[in-house]
Amino acid sequence: MSPSGSGIVVQKYGGSSVSDAAAVKRVAQRIVRTVQAGNKVCVVVSAMGDTTDELLDLAEQVTPTPPGRELDMLLTAGERISMAVLAMAIANLGHEARSFTGSQAGVITDSSHGRARIIDVTPGRISTAMDEGAIAIVAGFQGVSQDTKDITTLGRGGSDTTAVALAAALGADVCEIYTDVDGVFSADPRIVPTARRLDTVTYEEMLEMAASGAKVLMLRCVEYARRYDVPVHVRSSFSDRTGTTVTGSIDDHPDGTKEADMEQAIIAGVAHDRSEAKITVVGVPDVPGKAAAIFNEVARAGVNLDMIVQNVSQAQTGLTDVSFTLPKTDGPTAMNTLQAAQSEIGFARLQFDDQIGKVSLVGAGMRSHPGVSATFFKALADAGVNIDVISTSEIRISVVTHADKVDTAVRAVHTAFDLDADQVEAVVYGGTGR
Amino acid sequence: MSPSGSGIVVQKYGGSSVSDAAAVKRVAQRIVRTVQAGNKVCVVVSAMGDTTDELLDLAEQVTPTPPGRELDMLLTAGERISMAVLAMAIANLGHEARSFTGSQAGVITDSSHGRARIIDVTPGRISTAMDEGAIAIVAGFQGVSQDTKDITTLGRGGSDTTAVALAAALGADVCEIYTDVDGVFSADPRIVPTARRLDTVTYEEMLEMAASGAKVLMLRCVEYARRYDVPVHVRSSFSDRTGTTVTGSIDDHPDGTKEADMEQAIIAGVAHDRSEAKITVVGVPDVPGKAAAIFNEVARAGVNLDMIVQNVSQAQTGLTDVSFTLPKTDGPTAMNTLQAAQSEIGFARLQFDDQIGKVSLVGAGMRSHPGVSATFFKALADAGVNIDVISTSEIRISVVTHADKVDTAVRAVHTAFDLDADQVEAVVYGGTGR
Numbered sequence: 001m002s003p004s005g006s007g008i009v010v011q012k013y014g015g016s017s018v019s020d021a022a023a024v025k026r027v028a029q030r031i032v033r034t035v036q037a038g039n040k041v042c043v044v045v046s047a048m049g050d051t052t053d054e055l056l057d058l059a060e061q062v063t064p065t066p067p068g069r070e071l072d073m074l075l076t077a078g079e080r081i082s083m084a085v086l087a088m089a090i091a092n093l094g095h096e097a098r099s100f101t102g103s104q105a106g107v108i109t110d111s112s113h114g115r116a117r118i119i120d121v122t123p124g125r126i127s128t129a130m131d132e133g134a135i136a137i138v139a140g141f142q143g144v145s146q147d148t149k150d151i152t153t154l155g156r157g158g159s160d161t162t163a164v165a166l167a168a169a170l171g172a173d174v175c176e177i178y179t180d181v182d183g184v185f186s187a188d189p190r191i192v193p194t195a196r197r198l199d200t201v202t203y204e205e206m207l208e209m210a211a212s213g214a215k216v217l218m219l220r221c222v223e224y225a226r227r228y229d230v231p232v233h234v235r236s237s238f239s240d241r242t243g244t245t246v247t248g249s250i251d252d253h254p255d256g257t258k259e260a261d262m263e264q265a266i267i268a269g270v271a272h273d274r275s276e277a278k279i280t281v282v283g284v285p286d287v288p289g290k291a292a293a294i295f296n297e298v299a300r301a302g303v304n305l306d307m308i309v310q311n312v313s314q315a316q317t318g319l320t321d322v323s324f325t326l327p328k329t330d331g332p333t334a335m336n337t338l339q340a341a342q343s344e345i346g347f348a349r350l351q352f353d354d355q356i357g358k359v360s361l362v363g364a365g366m367r368s369h370p371g372v373s374a375t376f377f378k379a380l381a382d383a384g385v386n387i388d389v390i391s392t393s394e395i396r397i398s399v400v401t402h403a404d405k406v407d408t409a410v411r412a413v414h415t416a417f418d419l420d421a422d423q424v425e426a427v428v429y430g431g432t433g434r
Numbered sequence: 435m436s437p438s439g440s441g442i443v444v445q446k447y448g449g450s451s452v453s454d455a456a457a458v459k460r461v462a463q464r465i466v467r468t469v470q471a472g473n474k475v476c477v478v479v480s481a482m483g484d485t486t487d488e489l490l491d492l493a494e495q496v497t498p499t500p501p502g503r504e505l506d507m508l509l510t511a512g513e514r515i516s517m518a519v520l521a522m523a524i525a526n527l528g529h530e531a532r533s534f535t536g537s538q539a540g541v542i543t544d545s546s547h548g549r550a551r552i553i554d555v556t557p558g559r560i561s562t563a564m565d566e567g568a569i570a571i572v573a574g575f576q577g578v579s580q581d582t583k584d585i586t587t588l589g590r591g592g593s594d595t596t597a598v599a600l601a602a603a604l605g606a607d608v609c610e611i612y613t614d615v616d617g618v619f620s621a622d623p624r625i626v627p628t629a630r631r632l633d634t635v636t637y638e639e640m641l642e643m644a645a646s647g648a649k650v651l652m653l654r655c656v657e658y659a660r661r662y663d664v665p666v667h668v669r670s671s672f673s674d675r676t677g678t679t680v681t682g683s684i685d686d687h688p689d690g691t692k693e694a695d696m697e698q699a700i701i702a703g704v705a706h707d708r709s710e711a712k713i714t715v716v717g718v719p720d721v722p723g724k725a726a727a728i729f730n731e732v733a734r735a736g737v738n739l740d741m742i743v744q745n746v747s748q749a750q751t752g753l754t755d756v757s758f759t760l761p762k763t764d765g766p767t768a769m770n771t772l773q774a775a776q777s778e779i780g781f782a783r784l785q786f787d788d789q790i791g792k793v794s795l796v797g798a799g800m801r802s803h804p805g806v807s808a809t810f811f812k813a814l815a816d817a818g819v820n821i822d823v824i825s826t827s828e829i830r831i832s833v834v835t836h837a838d839k840v841d842t843a844v845r846a847v848h849t850a851f852d853l854d855a856d857q858v859e860a861v862v863y864g865g866t867g868r
Binding site for chain 1: 455458459462489492493495496497498499500501503504505507508510511514515517518519521522523525526531532533538559583
């Protein structure tokens with residue numbers, strides 16, 4: 001399970017961990033230490049520092065609308081550079097390393113350029129390299145399409161997904177995700193300086209936190225880890241501290257006992273998200289099928305809705321309001337789509353609000369502790385936070401409030417659930433992680 | 435045969451032709467014009483401007499001795515960037531372009547990283563792309579090894595070779611090599627300002643000129659073109675002037691006549707080379723096998739010899755001197771190798787001279803004009819140029835002289851054979867071509 005064992009370890013290093021030649025050398029030393037501890041190691045690496053942004057700048061200089069196929073070809077040059085340089089740095093320490101593109105590593109995807117999904121992983125060359133005593137270095141974020149054999153990229157968080165997918169295909173003991181923070185915290189340390197580093201968090205909790213705005217791991221990577229039961233260790237490449245292990249849910253506890261439950265904190269943490277906006281469709285006739293018509297239009301435009309709320313109909317008018325939240329970036333598309341369908345759907349007008357924020361409380365223990373929501377809403381009320389929209393899952397409560405109130409809300413909830421550590425635990429080492 | 439026809443045209447653009455986004459856009463327009471003239475077009479492109487040097491710098495920052503496999507992986511990122519950006523620039527002009535790596539284009543090589551030889555070209559994806567109306571953009575300089583499936587690079591002049599090899603495999607009508615000069619000149623215009631641009635030159639002549647130091651085309655590219663009879667049009671990407679066509683030798687004239695011979699200038703041009711050094715092995719016993727022993731030692735060290743001369747033995751001592759020229763960069767290796775074998779071979783001492791230069795006169799017409807060498811040596815004598823070593827082929831005479839005398843010798847020979855144009859023809863548009 002750990003780098004001190006004798007198993008297969010997949011390590012992923014993000015762009016901030018390989019920002020320049022010095023950083024690459026430091027990472028090489030860490031990899032070699034893992035090998036010297038007796039492990040077979042496969043490393044997934046992102047593009048160095050600002051490389052991706054520089055390549056995007058170059059593309060913009062020749063066209064405002066680069067074709068997806070060619071943009072993927074261009075961007076994958078970034079990992080090609082970082083993986084070759086990392087392999088060289090390892091060779092310089094006296095160990096053999098072989099770099100592989102996503103295609104060479106057997107990362108097979110669909111053909112959706114820029115946001116391809118992994119269909120299959122056939123890591124024959126990686127296994128062979130490791131069996132021959134070499135360290136395998138794999139380009140993150142990229143694959144090859146099953147149908148067209150064109151190069152694809154996986155989109156945001158793609159390198160983490162590559163790492164987890166390879167770990168699953170190789171039967172790795174652990175997938176270590178190296179980043180520029182020490183793990184997963186009970187809240188964003190920039191808002192709550194006394195946020196606590198979590199030792200373990202379940203896939204379910206991590207999924208809810210990622211979906212609620214926690215940025216340390218992307219949703220799809222956690223989904224992949226859960227599906228294939230890959231333990232993920234999120235830790236910093238700038239320190240030797242143990243990070244956070246994301247692992248099987250309590251329900252899946254291998255010996256069938258609920259022992260883990262006893263140790264499980266009720267609440268994992270508080271997440272927040274300022275990337276959404278809210279659209280309110282005002283004056284919708286309260287007859288069956290109208291809400292469906294609204295959401296159909298928006299879905300057809302490719303917009304992902306998050307939270308939805310329909311007000312109680314006003315008896316005297318027979319009209320109601322429908323609100324939903326969505327990524328801010330999808331706002332114009334959704335507004336244009338709905339405006340075009342106004343006469344068909346028959347609403348009065350649209351309101352757009354991008355000054356909102358979402359605050360979410362996540363914890364697997366919520367299921368068996370009915371008092372959680374009462375504490376949550378009391379904390380918000382005491383702090384003077386108005387609630388606009390509420391949504392819940394089995395292990396999460398989320399509210400939408402005004403963007404200005406997000407920090408206050410996060411701190412109030414964090415304190416109310418006694419999550420504050422005795423001292424400041426979080427250290428941010430590098431720049432912005434990717 | 436020409437871009438105004440309706441055939442298959444392969445175009446190759448070097449690094450100076452795609453030095454930045456503006457240059458890439460200019461090249462895209464030229465490509466689109468070739469397509470609009472009714473041709474199917476396959477483009478081979480080198481890395482943009484200084485990219486390769488920047489990648490080499492990065493490698494140096496992590497190790498003084500990068501493994502060949504990883505260096506090839508790193509350097510091939512350069513063409514990946516340029517080809518994707520060029521495809522985008524073409525798309526921006528409303529035409530479809532698809533970029534392909536060397537591997538995707540079917541450039542199969544041996545496994546010699548950094549200096550791989552092309553074994554086979556299987557351009558199925560390129561043909562399909564062109565048949566579907568797309569412009570194919572191929573990364574120059576790179577391939578994939580037949581045995582290990584690893585990425586390889588072809589070494590110096592590799593992109594020209596990629597272009598000619600693809601032209602051969604596609605049955606192209608012409609391979610256009612775009613560079614930063616207007617074609618092949620009768621001498622280096624920096625030494626002879628009135629050097630004349632050649633309309634046509636035979637493969638044989640071009641081979642001799644390339645082997646004698648003319649830098650416009652690399653030897654292996656011309657060898658490939660001759661073997662597969664691919665007409666090569668060397669021209670500038672900075673102007674619309676017709677360049678120099680390198681084509682079949684006179685002996686291969688398709689209708690069997692010697693008509694071409696009548697129009698053929700006796701002399702194609704004067705080449706020079708300052709990249710060689712001379713080693714003299716002094717006091718070698720003049721018995722059979724001694725010269726062979728010397729050259730065996732040097733060959734085993736991987737050094738390519740160029741010219742060799744053995745002095746007349748001195749009767750009273752029974753000793754002789756053996757001199758040979760070799761690339762300056764191989765000097766230390768050859769000296770060390772010979773020094774180590776001194777007692778075995780039994781020579782007195784070694785002399786190393788890197789202040790030499792080679793001047794060569796090349797022309798297919800030499801065969802049938804016996805007066806050429808007399809004119810050549812008289813011109814050198816009149817100009818006060820001492821000759822150290824002489825070597826000849828059917829269509830070339832080369833001499834080694836002191837490095838300081840090279841310019842004088844080139845000018846004297848150029849004038850003696852009446853090669854000077856009435857006016858200055860050469861324009862150097864860009865930086866250093868690659």
